[in-house]
Amino acid sequence: MRRRLLSIYRHLYRRLGPQGWWPGRTRFEIIVGAILTQNTNWANVEKAIGNLRRARLLDPVRMSALPARRLAPFVRPAGTFAVKARRLRNFLAFLHARYGGSLRRLFREAPARLRTALLDVSGIGPETADSILLYAGRMPVFVVDAYTRRILSRHRLIAPDAPYDEVQALFTHLPPDAPLYNEYHALLVAVGKKYCRTTPRCEDCPLRRDLERHGIPLPGW
DNA sequence: ACCCAGGTGGCCC
DNA sequence: GGGCCACATGGG
Numbered sequence: 001m002r003r004r005l006l007s008i009y010r011h012l013y014r015r016l017g018p019q020g021w022w023p024g025r026t027r028f029e030i031i032v033g034a035i036l037t038q039n040t041n042w043a044n045v046e047k048a049i050g051n052l053r054r055a056r057l058l059d060p061v062r063m064s065a066l067p068a069r070r071l072a073p074f075v076r077p078a079g080t081f082a083v084k085a086r087r088l089r090n091f092l093a094f095l096h097a098r099y100g101g102s103l104r105r106l107f108r109e110a111p112a113r114l115r116t117a118l119l120d121v122s123g124i125g126p127e128t129a130d131s132i133l134l135y136a137g138r139m140p141v142f143v144v145d146a147y148t149r150r151i152l153s154r155h156r157l158i159a160p161d162a163p164y165d166e167v168q169a170l171f172t173h174l175p176p177d178a179p180l181y182n183e184y185h186a187l188l189v190a191v192g193k194k195y196c197r198t199t200p201r202c203e204d205c206p207l208r209r210d211l212e213r214h215g216i217p218l219p220g221w
Numbered sequence: 222a223c224c225c226a227g228g229t230g231g232c233c234c
Numbered sequence: 235g236g237g238c239c240a241c242a243t244g245g246g
Contacts, residue, residue, distance in 0.1 A: 038228040044244055045227090079243035083229085125229050145227045189227055224246085232239080 002173040008155070009180075011210040012187040016194075019186035022135035024049070027103050029058050034131040035087050035123065036078040047077035060101055064092045087123030094121045103136075111139040126164045134185070140176035143185045144168050147192030154196070155208075 023042075024030045029049065036045045049058070051074040057063045063071065072085035092101075098117065099105040106114065111133055118129040126144070133141040144167045153160040158167050174180065195205050 034227090037226085039226065039241085040228085041226040041244070043226090047244085077243060079226090080228095080241040081243080083241055087229085123229065127228065131227080143227085147227065185227090192227085226243100226245095229241095230239100233237090234235105 001170070004157075005171065005174055007211060007214065008207070009184050009187070011207055011214070012191055013183065015206060015210070016187055016190045019183060019190055021182060021186035022131075026058065027107070027136040028060055030136040031091065031103075031132050032058065032088065034128050034135070035091065036075065036084055038080075038084070038128065040079050044077050044079060048075050048081075051075070051077070060092060060095060060103065063088065064096065064101070083123070087121075090121050090123050094118075107137045107139075111137070111141055114139075115141065126168075130168075134178060134181055138178045138182075140178045140181055142168050142171035142174075142181050145185075145189070147189045147196070148185065150196050151188050151192055154205075 022030045022033065023046075024033050032052065033045055033049060036048050052058050052063075055074060057066070057071075057074060068082070068085040068089050071088060072081045075081040075084050075088070078084060094117075095101055095103070095106060109117070114137070115129050115133060118124050118132060119126065124132075130141045130143045133139040134143055144164050149158070149160070149162070149167060152158045152167065152170070153162070157170065171181070171184075174184075191207060195207070
């Protein structure tokens with residue numbers, strides 16, 4: 001399994017190159033993006049983040065000053081904006097209550113403890129929590145999203161309806177290396193955007209051809 | 222006029 | 235504990 005996962009990674013990397021994820025520079029911006037991108041096209045998230053940036057709200061203290069009703073209009077392009085404004089505030093309340101508003105202190109937690117804590121925040125589920133841990137915290141936690149699922153299931157590495165933790169467990173076959181997990185997940189999203197929707201016929205997927213050519217046939221094909 | 226996008230929580234049974 | 239459903243914008 002380890003060999004197979006690494007082989008997929010190498011072929012993805014060779015084809016698509018480094019992805020430079022997460023888009024967004026500061027830790028707080030990454031966290032905001034992770035919440036805003038829930039079930040939403042990233043282009044829409046960028047518009048919302050642009051609104052927040054222009055209003056100088058990409059800062060925990062400044063954002064905390066706004067009640068959800070005042071925050072929502074900035075978030076609007078990301079969709080489900082009332083919900084997401086509340087979720088941003090839920091995170092900020094959590095950050096303030098448990099870490100005195102300090103992201104530095106938050107990320108001093110051990111990954112497993114922080115994950116549990118984040119999952120207690122209403123509006124932060126497993127994917128959002130893991131995105132925060134990996135991309136904002138640079139912790140070796142693999143992120144499972146719709147693309148991860150779609151690609152792995154089409155390659156018969158998981159069942160299409162496999163539970164989150166089960167999919168994530170697959171990647172424990174890899175060394176716990178945050179930059180590797182970062183790049184790997186970003187590549188899965190990139191290849192998913194590029195091929196999995198426009199080319200639902202997996203026989204045409206260049207990744208599959210790469211793997212077969214190199215003697216790593218995918219099971220079930 | 223659909224359908225989808227880097228989910229999550231709240232119901233209902 | 236599973237099976238729906240609301241949330242909602244912008245692009246194809």
